[in-house]
Amino acid sequence: MNKDLEKLSCKDIVELALLMPKKFDDLRLNNEPVLNELNCTKVIIKSKKQLPGKRLSIIAYSYNWECECTITIFNLRPFHNALFAINKELIIYGKLGDFAGLLQFINPKIIKDSGEITANYLIKGVSDKEICKIKNKYLTYEALKEFNLLDEHIKLLLIMKENSQEAMKLLNSKELNECLKFVEIYHHIKRLNETYKNDTLYKKIKTFDINKWLKSLPFKPTNDQINAINDIKNDLESIHHKIRIVMGDVGCGKSLVIFAAALMCYPKKVVLMAPTSVLAQQLYNEAKRLLPGFLKILHFVSSKTKLMQDELKEANFVIGTHALLWASLDDATLVMVDEQQRFGAKQRMKLKDLATNDKENPHYIEFSATPIPRTTALIHSDIYSYSFIKELPFKKEIETKLITIANSNELFNHIKSENKQNHQAIIVYPLIEESKSSSYKPLESVISFYEKNFDKVYYTHGKDKEKDNILLQFAENGNVLLSTTIVEVGISLPRLSIIVIVAPERYGLSTLHQLRGRVGRNGVKSYCYLLSKFEFSDRLIKFANTLDGFKIAEIDLENRKSGDLIDGDVQHGISFKYFDESADFDILNKAKNYINNLN
Numbered sequence: 001m002n003k004d005l006e007k008l009s010c011k012d013i014v015e016l017a018l019l020m021p022k023k024f025d026d027l028r029l030n031n032e033p034v035l036n037e038l039n040c041t042k043v044i045i046k047s048k049k050q051l052p053g054k055r056l057s058i059i060a061y062s063y064n065w066e067c068e069c070t071i072t073i074f075n076l077r078p079f080h081n082a083l084f085a086i087n088k089e090l091i092i093y094g095k096l097g098d099f100a101g102l103l104q105f106i107n108p109k110i111i112k113d114s115g116e117i118t119a120n121y122l123i124k125g126v127s128d129k130e131i132c133k134i135k136n137k138y139l140t141y142e143a144l145k146e147f148n149l150l151d152e153h154i155k156l157l158l159i160m161k162e163n164s165q166e167a168m169k170l171l172n173s174k175e176l177n178e179c180l181k182f183v184e185i186y187h188h189i190k191r192l193n194e195t196y197k198n199d200t201l202y203k204k205i206k207t208f209d210i211n212k213w214l215k216s217l218p219f220k221p222t223n224d225q226i227n228a229i230n231d232i233k234n235d236l237e238s239i240h241h242k243i244r245i246v247m248g249d250v251g252c253g254k255s256l257v258i259f260a261a262a263l264m265c266y267p268k269k270v271v272l273m274a275p276t277s278v279l280a281q282q283l284y285n286e287a288k289r290l291l292p293g294f295l296k297i298l299h300f301v302s303s304k305t306k307l308m309q310d311e312l313k314e315a316n317f318v319i320g321t322h323a324l325l326w327a328s329l330d331d332a333t334l335v336m337v338d339e340q341q342r343f344g345a346k347q348r349m350k351l352k353d354l355a356t357n358d359k360e361n362p363h364y365i366e367f368s369a370t371p372i373p374r375t376t377a378l379i380h381s382d383i384y385s386y387s388f389i390k391e392l393p394f395k396k397e398i399e400t401k402l403i404t405i406a407n408s409n410e411l412f413n414h415i416k417s418e419n420k421q422n423h424q425a426i427i428v429y430p431l432i433e434e435s436k437s438s439s440y441k442p443l444e445s446v447i448s449f450y451e452k453n454f455d456k457v458y459y460t461h462g463k464d465k466e467k468d469n470i471l472l473q474f475a476e477n478g479n480v481l482l483s484t485t486i487v488e489v490g491i492s493l494p495r496l497s498i499i500v501i502v503a504p505e506r507y508g509l510s511t512l513h514q515l516r517g518r519v520g521r522n523g524v525k526s527y528c529y530l531l532s533k534f535e536f537s538d539r540l541i542k543f544a545n546t547l548d549g550f551k552i553a554e555i556d557l558e559n560r561k562s563g564d565l566i567d568g569d570v571q572h573g574i575s576f577k578y579f580d581e582s583a584d585f586d587i588l589n590k591a592k593n594y595i596n597n598l599n
Contacts, residue, residue: 001138004134004137004138007126007130007134008131008134012147013138013143013144013146013147014147015187016134016135016139017144017157017161018157018183018577019131019135020171020180021121021128021171022121022122023119023171024117024120024163025117025118026117026165026168027093027113027114027115027116027117028115028116028117029041029091030064030065033067033069034096035096035097035098035103036095037095038095038096039095039096040092040093041062041063041065041069041091041092042062042064042091043060043061043063043071043089043090044060044061044063044087044088045058045059045060045084045085045086045087045088046060046061048081050076053074054074054076055072055074056072056073056076057070057071057072058070058071058072059071060092062103068102069103070099070102070103070104070105071105071106071108072099072104072105083110090110091110091111091112092105092108092110093108093110094106094107094108118163119167132161132163139157140158141154141158144157147187147190148598149183149186150182152179153182153183156175156176156179157179157183160176181578181580181587182587182590182591184576184577184578184579185576185579185587185588185591186591186594188576189379189382189591189592190595192379192380192382192383193382193383196383200240200361201239201240201360201361202235202239202241202360202361202362202363203333203360203361204237204238204239205236205237205333206237207233207237207264207265208263208264208265210229210263210264213263213291213292214260217290219393221253222253222391222393223391224252224388224389224391225252225256225257225391228248228387228388228389229257229261229264231244231385232257232261232264232365232387233264235365235385236261236264236334242383242384243364243365243366243384243385244364244365244366244387245340245365245384245385246365246366246367246368246386246389247368247370247386247388248371248388248389249371249390249392249548249549249550250369250513250516250517251392251393251396251517251521252369252389252392253389253392253393254338254369254389257367257387257389258272258338259291261336262291262316262317262334262336263295265316265334267316268334269315269316269317269331269332270316270317270318270333270334271318271320271332271335271336271362272317272319272320272336272337273321273322273325273336274320274321274339275321276321276468276486277301277302277321277468278471278472278491279338279339279489280299280319280320280321282492283319283338284297284299284319287317287319291317295317296314296315296316297315297316297317297319298312298315298317298318298319299319299320300312300319300320300323300324301320301323302320302323312327313331318332332362334363335362336365337365337367339368339369339489340367369489370510370549371549371550371553372553373550373553373554373556373557373581374554374585375557375581375582375584376557376581378588378589379581379588381592382595388550394522395523396520396523396526396547397520397523397526398516398519398520398526398527398528399526400527400528400529400530400543400544400547401527401528401529401544402530402532402536402541402544403529403530403532404531404532404533405531405533408531411500411529415454415480415500419455419479421497422495423495423496423497423524424479424480424481424493424495424498425479425496425498425499425500426480426483426493426498426499426518427450427480427481427482427483427500427502428483428484428487428499428500428501428515429441429482429483429502429503430503431443432444432463432484439533440503440533443482443483443484447459447482454480455479456477456478456479457479457480458470458474458480458481458482459482459483460483460486462484462486467486474493475491475493485507485515487515487518488511488518489514493518494524495524496519496521497520497524497525498519498527498529499516499518499519499526499527499528499529500529500531501515501516501528501530502531502532503531503532504530504531504532505534505537509543509552509553509556510552510553512543516528530543530544539555557581557582558582
């Protein structure tokens, strides 16, 4: 069975049942001609004439309609003359039209046998007959019932494996469409839950009292921050819970929640993995500034891995990047991943596994600055617990402007004005080097222009080995930074008031939102310019009109697909054939309720 399913890229019987034909061909002879529809008729060729422009005009007599019809062949080839020989009988199939009062077929198919309804799946490398054979072999009521599908859905799916008039009528019906949506999302959630079974046992710990520390902070935490901290506290004091994701908009203050989680575990060890060395350094500096002095904090640096082993054993709070994946962490009580959207699922799980020993599992938390739609959250709610931080410590004043390259002088004058106020600007380019497929200039070709027109210009990109040092130099001394999207996550830039995103149509809204979130961190009036050569789409116009990351996630969902959590470390790209995450919330709720009732 597995080999047959592999041919059709199906993982199991349910996916096979969800494989629908693109269309049905009704090859039964029509009793009456039906205009503008596909018709099948048996004819005898009466005459033919070759016309200019490689055309062949044929007069044929239809036996079952008892009248003449015309057949027009475009792009005439030598074999057509033999195929449509005078007095030859054929069964033809195609769309029937009307030409000068005569029934007309244009380039019809020649059918060997009539009298059948056939399904067309249009799957490369596998014939329709073979697909029908596989479906008839494996799709039974008993096989589908093993997956706990509803009887009403099983009935429809079994009808659709047949080449029948009933299946043909059902193909584009609302009844079948809702069935396919329900079965697809139900099956996805079931597989998801089986892959991430919540049977992990954690060691229940007595949390360190952090109330005195919270009151001593130089600022007052928001209600959402406190709620997230309490959620983590409850997890730490429990032996069985779901993986927690702390989901916060850009600039919401997730770092404070990270530090609170680390302090609550004192004197036990906590590990935090960040996606870049600049961000790891920044988190380390902030932790040293805000956390009590008795907490031993270690910045785990990849270049000093061997030298830091002794310090690693003594540390209470270890902050590092991917280098942690090769460290000895089996005594960690809590593992945290910041900006989890920047890591693959396998990387995140590897860090968690490194901290697991024979006796106990570490508690595990992921932090993300990429808000997700409520549909995505509900799909994953059986394996994840969510804490949402929507309140911002201060009101962000960011104006998003849509501007064409033809009007870029306005932008350059604004950058100079902001520089005079000791404010900074970043211009994000989509390319480093020249590309024949791009209509935009690459970063390397514009450096001289900016150096000529602006002071204290810096530039870097992902391939630059000195990028971390350059970002630090820019933070302290720069006016303008030319970069790629490596600035999406990283060093704090309190003087940054302008970010320019060149070719915004190339990016997903979550990336645009992350980049825009680099400005206005300290409440400074700030600006995000979307600089394009083309007209702005509705997607970008909607993005410009809101700063709410959760609203942006809903807009973005209409243009992308959710992450594949079942089959590896893909962050985005899973495609539902029928279920629409942006529109089918009610069907999702029904599927979730059905799954809960099964359990």
